[in-house]
Amino acid sequence: MINELDKYPINGFYDESVNDDGMPRESSKQLFDALSSLSIDNFKELKTNADKTIAQMGISFTIYSDKGNIDRLWPFDIFPRIISSDDWSDISIGLKQRLKALNMFIEDVYNEQAIFKAGIIPEEVILSSKDYRPECKGMKLKHTSWASVCGSDLVRAGDGEVYVLEDNLRVPSGVSYMLENRAVMKQVMPEVFQDINIMPVDQYPANLLSMLRSLSPNDDPNPEVVVLTPGIFNSAYYEHAYLAHEMGAELVEGSDLIVKEDDCVYMRNVDGLKKVDVIYRRIDDAFLDPEVFNKDSTLGVAGLMRAWRSGNVGIANAPGCGVADDKVVYSYVPDMIRFYLNEEPLVQNVPSYLCSVEKDREYVLAHLNELVVKPANESGGYGLLIGPHASEEELAEFHELILENPRNYIAQPTLKLSTVPTLCEDGLEPRHVDLRPFILQGAMSYVTAGGLTRVALTKGSLVVNSSQGGGSKDTWIVRS
Amino acid sequence: MLSRVAERVYWLSRYVERVENTARLARVHAQLMFDLPKSAKLGWYALVEITSTEDYFESHYDARTEKNVMTMLLADRNNSVSLMSSLWWARENTRTTREILPREAWIHINELYLMVKEHQESFKTRRERNNLLDKIIKSCQAWSGMLASTMSQNETYRFMKLGMAIERADMTSRSLDVGGLFAAQDGQSDSDFQYDSILWANLLKSVSAYFMYRQHYQTEIMGQDVVDFLMHDFEFARSVRYCLNTMHTMASKLPNNHAVTHSIEELVSSMDNSTDFEVGSSDLHDYLDELQADLSEIHSKFYSIWFNPVTVV
Numbered sequence: 082m083i084n085e086l087d088k089y090p091i092n093g094f095y096d097e098s099v100n101d102d103g104m105p106r107e108s109s110k111q112l113f114d115a116l117s118s119l120s121i122d123n124f125k126e127l128k129t130n131a132d133k134t135i136a137q138m139g140i141s142f143t144i145y146s147d148k149g150n151i152d153r154l155w156p157f158d159i160f161p162r163i164i165s166s167d168d169w170s171d172i173s174i175g176l177k178q179r180l181k182a183l184n185m186f187i188e189d190v191y192n193e194q195a196i197f198k199a200g201i202i203p204e205e206v207i208l209s210s211k212d213y214r215p216e217c218k219g220m221k222l223k224h225t226s227w228a229s230v231c232g233s234d235l236v237r238a239g240d241g242e243v244y245v246l247e248d249n250l251r252v253p254s255g256v257s258y259m260l261e262n263r264a265v266m267k268q269v270m271p272e273v274f275q276d277i278n279i280m281p282v283d284q285y286p287a288n289l290l291s292m293l294r295s296l297s298p299n300d301d302p303n304p305e306v307v308v309l310t311p312g313i314f315n316s317a318y319y320e321h322a323y324l325a326h327e328m329g330a331e332l333v334e335g336s337d338l339i340v341k342e343d344d345c346v347y348m349r350n351v352d353g354l355k356k357v358d359v360i361y362r363r364i365d366d367a368f369l370d371p372e373v374f375n376k377d378s379t380l381g382v383a384g385l386m387r388a389w390r391s392g393n394v395g396i397a398n399a400p401g402c403g404v405a406d407d408k409v410v411y412s413y414v415p416d417m418i419r420f421y422l423n424e425e426p427l428v429q430n431v432p433s434y435l436c437s438v439e440k441d442r443e444y445v446l447a448h449l450n451e452l453v454v455k456p457a458n459e460s461g462g463y464g465l466l467i468g469p470h471a472s473e474e475e476l477a478e479f480h481e482l483i484l485e486n487p488r489n490y491i492a493q494p495t496l497k498l499s500t501v502p503t504l505c506e507d508g509l510e511p512r513h514v515d516l517r518p519f520i521l522q523g524a525m526s527y528v529t530a531g532g533l534t535r536v537a538l539t540k541g542s543l544v545v546n547s548s549q550g551g552g553s554k555d556t557w558i559v560r561s
Numbered sequence: 562m563l564s565r566v567a568e569r570v571y572w573l574s575r576y577v578e579r580v581e582n583t584a585r586l587a588r589v590h591a592q593l594m595f596d597l598p599k600s601a602k603l604g605w606y607a608l609v610e611i612t613s614t615e616d617y618f619e620s621h622y623d624a625r626t627e628k629n630v631m632t633m634l635l636a637d638r639n640n641s642v643s644l645m646s647s648l649w650w651a652r653e654n655t656r657t658t659r660e661i662l663p664r665e666a667w668i669h670i671n672e673l674y675l676m677v678k679e680h681q682e683s684f685k686t687r688r689e690r691n692n693l694l695d696k697i698i699k700s701c702q703a704w705s706g707m708l709a710s711t712m713s714q715n716e717t718y719r720f721m722k723l724g725m726a727i728e729r730a731d732m733t734s735r736s737l738d739v740g741g742l743f744a745a746q747d748g749q750s751d752s753d754f755q756y757d758s759i760l761w762a763n764l765l766k767s768v769s770a771y772f773m774y775r776q777h778y779q780t781e782i783m784g785q786d787v788v789d790f791l792m793h794d795f796e797f798a799r800s801v802r803y804c805l806n807t808m809h810t811m812a813s814k815l816p817n818n819h820a821v822t823h824s825i826e827e828l829v830s831s832m833d834n835s836t837d838f839e840v841g842s843s844d845l846h847d848y849l850d851e852l853q854a855d856l857s858e859i860h861s862k863f864y865s866i867w868f869n870p871v872t873v874v
Contacts, residue, residue, distance in 0.1 A: 136675060137668055137671065137672055137675075138668060138671075139656070139667060139668065139671040308660075313653075313656070313657050318657075322656075322657070322659050322660045323659075323660075325660035326659055326660035326661070326664070330660075331563055331566075331660075331661075332566075332660040332661075333563060334565065336565070337563050337564070337565055348563060349563065349564045349565075349870075350562055350563055350564065351562050351563075351564055351567045351716065351720075351815065351816055351867040351868075352562075352816030352817065353816070353817075
């Protein structure tokens, strides 16, 4: 196996496991040692076992039809992504700092708006965001926990530095795959877990539960916490069920809940109605409450906003928190950290050009073929322009789009995403990765040990989204 | 416990029970067919009658052959009560209630589903079919045993037991009905009569009652005794009476159970007061029809009380 590294291409990208001289990095040495006795064929057998385990556990995306589900199994690569614990401890402090500032910002937006008055962020940038919800004005939340669960996407660039690519504050998903990936790896390579000091990830559901309990609006020592799912047709349903199961919380659909005239939320139980204290909602704002938002929504609960505004139920993530999950707002996060915390940001932003700012826009339009252009509030890698790979038509199309609606676009330099050795047909090859850690903020803050590493399985591809041909890897935070 | 979830776990265990019963039925019926002479009136079509799928069969298949009947009963996803359909629904209901079940419950059903789906072609040939059916039966049994030993006897468990018991009672009564119909057929020749005991023995096997029946009655197998055993025995887990007792025990520990327990008590006392039916008479058929209607009535009470009660805001 170690001989495999002779053939491993060093091609100018930062590799998470292999140094520029072709030797294992410090944090990956033990893994390469442990694998030294394996041939590539042995390694492929492990991969087959992993796939079998994944099928049996039923870890899948589901495309639904009543004649049998088209289950697409979760694509998984068995070579882990390794980060040293020293590295990680700096990053996780930075992530907590970032979420704390974001939460203070959201509360400020819906209350005093000090950051506008201080001239740090232009007011119109926020008020024109499609995720700004005037219905949230005047709300102050326990522990300032608006974005109670945050999934930030991190990348390591060619310079070896880690950058935040975006903050997912609305209903971030993927954490169950992080946990399942670990379970699969323990099944497939139990030996390495004995020899290598890998930080555990399994405490996440317990931490999530204690965070959610800390959002309860009353002092009942046993608040009723529920997970609100859009239902079995949602592609993340698997995760909703997984988390409810691990927390021992009820998994509810909108139709299971009811808001009575006392503005409290109840669930329909076999023995009648039972009061609900905290809702971990996994549906978008727009569908949350047909009384206030999308009138046609059958997924939500009529009156939920009333109950929340009256302080009778805690909702995570809070309605309206998406206002800070916007790629334009993103570019101001370092300023927020300085403004609210009087600290320097510990994890950096990717430099961004705001098309709404004239100087930036001119630069972007002149350099379209070098930049990545992103719509301000789409997720899942849709509507992207990757300049260096784009056709003339696509470049022209984005030129138009930006001129039509500059507020809706930002641009960033094309990042040289780091790579991790990945098992391919002919052995190990470098493939590009990102990392989504999950950060919780309630009575206390918590960051997962690592997170979900997503990998672009196609050679040369930078797109890691599972909806577009990406896979994932187990992520190891290794103590030396 | 949420009403919606209670409904799903109830159906989940009904479907698993139905998968096991259907597999057993197909397995045993094939054995019986090999023993009976070619002239016997009982054919493969009896399986269609037991599962009340005559209309579906007539409109989707032509000849009443072994291949057609087995395909419809086991593999046909358009037949809502085929083994594959029941298994698919069992899996869907587990997938959508996995948050309250032991983790193995999902893994086990998922594995079974994937295994059967992969080997579906085996339903078409006798030998492979039998092997596959055996595996399915074993897997369902292992599933029930696993749940019994890993779940608290909580509300979830009670709703599951309720679903299992009502499905069993229904299946046992259906099997009895077909046995009765066969015995009632006119113009049976003497040579058919010697096959009577084979028929009843197989019927017992189809509800896995053969050995327990044997221990209970040490005489030859008589239709009258079989009916009595499968209807009224207090100790055999698949007799209608035992299933009703189970339903009563489970229901009595669930909230607002009065209307349900009351209906079950009424059904039990009407069974106690019924006179013995002459095997082969139309009375038995009518009685079993009525029993199935009563079970269906109790089933709808589960809905009005637990699964879908009217809520006043």
